Amino acid sequence: MNAAAFDTPTTVVDTDPLRDSELYFNRELSALDFNFRVLAQAQDPQVPLLERLRYLCISCTNLDEFFEIRAGTLRHAQDLGVPPGPDGLAPATVLAHIHERAADLVRSQYECWNDVLRPALDDAGVRVMHRDGWSEQQTQWLREYFRDEIMPVLSPLGLDPAHPFPKILNKSLNIVVVLKGKDAFGREGHLAIVRAPRSLPRIIQIPEDVSGGKHDFVFLSAVLSAFVDELFPGMQVKGAYQFRVTRNSELIVDEDEVENLALALRDELVGRGYLRAVRLEIAEQCPDDIVRTLLENFDLTENAVYRINGPVNLNRVIQVYDLVQRPDLKFVPFQPRQLSGVEAMFDTIAEGDVLLHHPFDAFTPVLELLKQASEDPNVLAIKQTLYRTGKESPIVDSLVQAARNGKDVTVVVELRARFDEEANLGLADRLQDAGVQVVYGVVGYKTHAKMMLIVRREGRKLRRYVHLGTGNYHSGTARVYTDFGLFTADADIGNDVHLIFQQLSGLAPTIKLKRLLQSPFTLHAGVLKRIDRETRHAKAGKPARIIAKMNALNEPQVVRALYMASQAGVQVDLIVRGACTLRPGLPGISENIRVRSIVGRFLEHHRVYWFANDGDPDLFCSSADWLERNLLRRIETGFPILAPELAQRVYEEALANYLADNCSAWTLQSDGSYVRLTPAPGDAPHSAQLSLLANVGA
Template sequence: MTSSLTPIEPSDGELFLNRELSQLEFNFRVMAQAEDTSLPLLERLRYLCISCTNLDEFFEIRAATVRTALQFGGPLIPDGMAPARALELIHAKASKLVEAQYRCWNEILRPTLADAGIRVLTRASWTETQQRWLHDYFENDILPVLSPLGLDPAHPFPRILNKSLNVVVVLEGKDAFGRKGGMAIVRAPRSLPRIIQLPEEISGGKHDYVFLSSVLTAFVDDLFPGMKVKGAYQFRVTRNSELFVDEEEVENLASALKDELVSRGFRPAVRLEIAEDCPPAILKTLLANFDLGENAVYRINGPVNLSRVQQVYDLANRPELKFPPFKSRKGQLDEDSPFDTIREGDVLLHHPYESFSPVLDLLAFAASDPNVLAIKQTVYRTGKDSKIIEHLVTAARNGKDVTVVVELRARFDEEANLKLADRLQEAGVQVMYGVVGYKTHAKMQLIVRREGKVLRRYVHLGTGNYHSGTARTYTDIGLMTCNPEIAADVHGMFQQLSGLAPAIKLKRLLASPFTLHKNILKKIEREIKHARAGRPGHIIAKMNAINEATVIRALYEASQAGVKIELIVRGACCLRPGVPGISENITVRSVVGRFLEHSRVYWFGNDGEPEIFCSSADWMERNLLRRVETCFPILDPALAKRVFDEELANYLTDNTQAWQLDAKGNYTRVPPQPEVAPYSAQGALLARLCG
């Protein structure tokens, strides 16, 4: 591509935002939902918990990656920031986020919940009756499973499991063996509930709760009879959770991954959360044992794992304090002859507004249909007790030729995927683990059916996982088709995944790591040519994140040529919009609402002959260059218009849940304009498709 830009190297940070800091910014937008008084109260609590679990994962993966970069050298991409500087900025921004989380909990949500009859009681507010009941609960239900460890030469500092709840106890006096007091560690077993609901007859309220951490610290002296507890301080350590398996050196990926999972909980520490009143000497001891510095410490004004309050959302039977339930629209498949429906025309599914059940129903029908000969499926995340897996097992037992590509390296689902792979193999399914060095992130299902004298192939392609649970909370697009060219492309991709075949020529699909990246660049270049010839140039794209430097540079060039570029990026965005002379024609917005925005849609204006694609891939380096991904066109004009209207135009109109990114990396909420009614993209789809 010929460029009028001064060459931009990946180390040139002036034109790129830092990925890690941008990802942290997303959690401030989630926190804004927790503070939004127009939302149901328990949903605000849920948003607070989401921001906490997101922050956990950020430290386990992104901050851990920066620490690894610091250890081995080299700048971060695409902005070229030095890892040491990045860690300083991460600590500063994450500290503000933690402060906001606990301020929201202590000063806003907990008091407001109490006013609504849902009380999360602190130790200072316990009545004598509540204290007696909690003490009995401690003695009967907690103490028997605790194993406190006093620290001395015979009992060195224990290995602390990733994200486990612990209490460091300062002791005075002597124990039964005459050993002088010092420090002890009490770890809360994972089998114990982190939120305890008080009986109504004890507390007087139907919805009264106490944190396990409060009970532990209140009665910890029962664990050390004859000694005096001088202090008890909660702490939690977060560890690097990235798995590293040298795939070139292992003979069995599944076996190697199992070995790696065993040690995941004890990998190098990246963050220490500690009670804010913990004395400096105790903190110094903890930091020394975890090999951490002050820029990894987060002092906590409350329970160290605030995300556990999510259990209150689950336990409290208060539907009036939650989003009103909705019923997803049933898909258009004929239950008695789903293949007939697809032959009549492509079927589009927009989740969660439209039900995921047609995907399950089609597979269930295929599993028992005597005319179906083969089923091929990719599996990245499926969830517990997956119907997809049940139907694949049934199909294999019914004599179908079933092949499943299971991605064992789906982050935090590795263990679950190992188990389901074993189950599939036991049922006679041919299981593959994808391609060495490339995660299989594509969402593909292929059904081969004999119809008279011909074999017809039916395909489902999606932007999201084959996971019934997330299909109720994530927005995604799915396409069912028997288009011969698309079906042939999908068949070819499965062949490529299962063998050692050379790269295949696809007719309709774009696929990573072979054709998607270069075709995105070609389509951007086409818009540039239109603009330079005086014709309209226009690109609209919706995705989860963007950080691939070559694509960003191409978008800058397009902006300079006069192409109008509208990006809807939910999370991390490394592109700087609105830079004079560089990206003046680029806008970036993020929409945070009831559902997690997950669909990826790319639209290229092409001078009045637009093309629209849905994809499993974000415009990120990993998706475009180091994963197996699919990008599929929406060929039916009516369905293409639907995708454009619902996923692009709709979100560009939102003025209630949208945030605008500026050139400095800051987000501001998009306000309703004068005389323009408030408009929610997700609310409009709920009304249109579910009403």
């Protein structure tokens, strides 16, 4: 062979037109746009007023998390020189687009607050008061409150060579103060920083006997700004400007280099609040030279600055929602359906599979099954995955009680559940103290599957009872997230779940499952196989259709397979709540694909995949979105609904029902924009969530 052959690299050009970057939206920008749809709920006069306030706060909190995770990860990728993804956009380009789009969102959020919600709340007798609107009596009460409750815990810091810029905690409220004059030591005043400790309430309610109104509130930031001069006696305050810095909160633990994941994670959590800055929010009237000083301190550039016309911590106004008991300003409460036979869960499940659709069906049966298992002398073992559970979880109480009652209890606790790491470390400690065998899953793969397995002796045989879900074992989110849960005693499903738990707790080889799909092994391939099957049906002239509901979609092979299906004539309907990188409606590519997003009273959370399969439909519920991480880098499950009547119920309630929605649905256009649907002339309005609520008597 000619030696020159080794000197000239061969470049392989990908000529597949379905990999063209123009066919893929950017995931981060698509995720960011979801918050405009949430904000639209706050702007909708048909939504109760305090619920509109809640939606505004959700959009703000979502934006915080977006910067902490997505923008933080992008900056890290930029530093590492990570190449562009399927959309062809380099990290630096995406960050520039993020700043432009996020600035529009922030502007819309504060316009909604200042021009719409705050005046409407005031008219309704719920006043969140401006400083210039305080009466003399209110001002005096707030001054005394400042002196008695706030000033004793403040530690103002003047900036000079002996007092460098202090560490600023992630998302904490701070005031930068411009001073003139000299202090007791003759030091010339210039700038000072006042940090508001987390112990202080961000919303302060003025007593009715002082204010005259039952629901009068002020922001802590307004009180600090109003009375900050009392912290610097003898000096003149020339200006006080609130600011907040957001930091990267994505914990990076090199799991291959640590002997104890829990200890390593604890070490990382200590410094999480002081990781690299990614965003600076500052009062819009703050002078440019002070903004430059802050940017220099936080090692940020101008495209990380967001000037704010209002409180920098606007999401804290959510406290007003909790403090004001005004049913006329909130959604009508409802009582979820209660399962018949909940007092004897093993008998109920033994009679046939049971499906729960939360929040319309109560979460109580899940709690009852575990409680009854913890007390049943015939139950020998309980195995469960826990990703998020919430505080004071009855699930955890039952697991602890089961262990104390002598049952073999194994719990797979995912320590790396984002923002629940500290809670899950404490949860793991509590379970271990009770004698529960705690497993942290598989190094490099988050355990996101939702599974419960109970082994019970019945006569001379052991029987497995299983619960599989699309959502977490969390009583709180089960009241506000849409999710499916399946109870079954099916032997094949029980054995599959048993094998997965063995794999998670031991060093088991690759396993072969009969009913379940599992990532990172068979779920991705199983989805692609079923999309391909629909494609082949369409090419053979048979009816072919795919309907899938999920939270997000970005896995390139799945997107490409869907494009190929569309080209073959498969009708594809995708219900994707958040980020979607697939571009629908392109002639010759995706004209047979439709994408919609539903935003309503409840957070859409269940994942359902349906494939027509030439008249023999294939339906799976799953814990996994069609994201790269879920399909390739996590432990997830997809479980079939085997009982025909239950499969039909899932299809009707979570798919057909949502495709008929013409009130809460937004359709994704080929240019990346979303258009909200309204009933066509002569069509009756249909809201998927409201129709499900009507069935439970709300």
